[in-house]
Amino acid sequence: xxxxxxxxxxxxxxxxxxxxxxxxxxxxxxxxxxxxxxxxxxxxxxxxxxxxxxxxxxxxxxxxxxxxxxxxxxxxxxxxxxxxxxxxxxxxxxxxxxxxxxxxxxxxxxxxxxxxxxxxxxxxxxxxxxxxxxxxxxxxxxxxxxxxxxxxxxxxxxxxxxxxxxxxxxxxxxxxxxxxxxxxxxxxxxxxxxxxxxxxxxxxxxxxxxxxxxxxxxxxxxxxxxxxxxxxxxxxxxxxxxxxxxxxxxxxxxxxxxxxx
Ligand code: LHQ
Numbered sequence: 001x002x003x004x005x006x007x008x009x010x011x012x013x014x015x016x017x018x019x020x021x022x023x024x025x026x027x028x029x030x031x032x033x034x035x036x037x038x039x040x041x042x043x044x045x046x047x048x049x050x051x052x053x054x055x056x057x058x059x060x061x062x063x064x065x066x067x068x069x070x071x072x073x074x075x076x077x078x079x080x081x082x083x084x085x086x087x088x089x090x091x092x093x094x095x096x097x098x099x100x101x102x103x104x105x106x107x108x109x110x111x112x113x114x115x116x117x118x119x120x121x122x123x124x125x126x127x128x129x130x131x132x133x134x135x136x137x138x139x140x141x142x143x144x145x146x147x148x149x150x151x152x153x154x155x156x157x158x159x160x161x162x163x164x165x166x167x168x169x170x171x172x173x174x175x176x177x178x179x180x181x182x183x184x185x186x187x188x189x190x191x192x193x194x195x196x197x198x199x200x201x202x203x204x205x206x207x208x209x210x211x212x213x214x215x216x217x218x219x220x221x222x223x224x225x226x227x228x229x230x231x232x233x234x235x236x237x238x239x240x241x242x243x244x245x246x247x248x249x250x251x252x253x254x255x256x257x258x259x260x261x
Contacts, residue, residue, distance in 0.1 A: 004020055006019045015050075016050060017053050017054065024057070024058030024108075025055065028064045039091045042097070045259070048199040049098050051195040052100070053101070053103075059101075059102075059103040060115070062112070065136075088142070093210070100118060101120070103122065107130070108132045109132040110142035113142035115178075116148070122180050124183075127169045129166065129169075130166045148161065151175075202243075202258065208232075212228060215227045238260065239261070
């Protein structure tokens with residue numbers, strides 16, 4: 001595995017650290033490739049949660065803007081999205097286990113929206129989120145135009161995207177953009193505890209919960225009720241559901257395996 005991404009394997013969960021701190025962990029092709037490989041491994045059944053974070057003082061400054069310096073003619077940024085960012089966002093959303101993001105510092109451009117693509121976002125109090133695209137003549141990508149209005153509403157989403165002003169972690173929490181702002185010193189221990197906890201939970205049920213939310217964005221209530229029926233049917237057949245009910249009735253702690261039906 002390339003050192004632009006640090007992969008740490010814990011008991012049942014993987015920790016992925018973007019590791020280009022001198023560029024605030026901006027994405028180049030090597031980082032995309034390493035992350036794609038790591039997320040393919042994370043999809044294996046033995047991994048039950050993923051934690052994504054950044055090395056150094058930033059989380060991720062989006063696309064490495066120096067990557068194309070010197071290239072002739074206008075670049076095809078659509079192709080960059082098609083090849084790298086769109087598959088990454090789809091992988092994060094479709095991964096059948098929770099993905100926690102620990103935003104340890106600035107999250108800008110695609111870096112901000114990759115954080116928002118994760119399931120649970122914790123941010124250090126000193127961290128900020130910036131839709132930097134407006135400052136360089138681009139549009140929000142990596143799912144930003146989808147996630148932002150759904151998380152914070154149209155008015156705030158449009159303001160953020162058109163002005164490119166930073167949102168501090170506590171403001172992001174108040175606006176419902178992220179799960180929680182935590183003290184800088186506590187960020188990684190809290191994020192790791194959360195990942196370790198989730199890795200002991202009913203993974204199939206959590207994966208089906210992700211699927212329900214993924215489907216919800218484009219569905220009517222009637223359609224979503226049907227989705228819930230189908231997903232609950234699948235959840236009801238998992239060994240962890242059986243274990244959860246058995247443990248509840250026996251008044252003992254459940255021992256979930258995360259295995260499929
Ligand atoms: C960087 C970057 C960076 C390279 C900081 N690249 N070096 C998708 C598809 C295809 C193409 C285009 O884009 C996209 C999606 C996108 O993500 S577009 C948006 C790209 N990102 C940005 O526009 C953010 C650019 N960065 C910034 O505005 C600032 O660096 C922020 C506000 C993130 C942090 O500011 P500071 O804390 O003041 O740090 P800094 O600016 O001094 O940065 C530290 C170093 O990191 C510095 O290098 P140096 O050698 O001078 O120490 C920066 O040049 C480098 N860096 N972002 N995206």
